[in-house]
Amino acid sequence: MPKMIGVAVAWMRKEDWPRWLAIDPNFQPDYDHWLKRMNAAVQRLEAEGKLCEKVEIDPDEFLDWCRLNGCKVEPNSRATYAAQILAKRHDARH
Template sequence: MSQRKFKRAQQKTKKCSEKEAQPAPERQSSVQAMVWYREEDWETLIAMFADAEMLPRTYEAWLERAQEMQEKVQADGDAVIKVYIDPITFPKWCKDKDLPMNAEARAQLAIEVAQAQTFSL
């Protein structure tokens, strides 16, 4: 191996070891939008969702799962914005967007609301 190639190899090795020695950059916290339901709206919403079978049968079971997810997100350092699905406005919103009333639409609404809230802060 020529001296020139040897020096290049040393430089590459040095750069690699410097990268490994540097701590990983800190993760920036973010805002997570979470779909949320009011107990008094649960039965009405379940009846209108195209994918109701994907949700827990009871509000209490859903709430327990949602709170666990919220705690995990917050433990990771992120903020949570709860976006409540309203049984009166959600069907109109879906119709205006030509979307079925399913999880994808609920998630899209949550993202839109969260973005609007974070931009106005």
């Protein structure tokens, strides 16, 4: 059984926010509101005993990944992409 490496949390940089808004019409329009919600979600997960790791996502690299994998630009795809990045980082360390 694979060892749990933690929960990957798709994390967006403030400077990338305009790009995210351009590629995903359903994206939360206010970065500060999104940031508060995401920090609260991470705190809830950690309070449940889960190890969370924020994974910064570049919007254009994510778009390329979506095209290659036939995925829609949506939250589930971002979560899957972040999880794959975290798994690769973990593999590279071990």
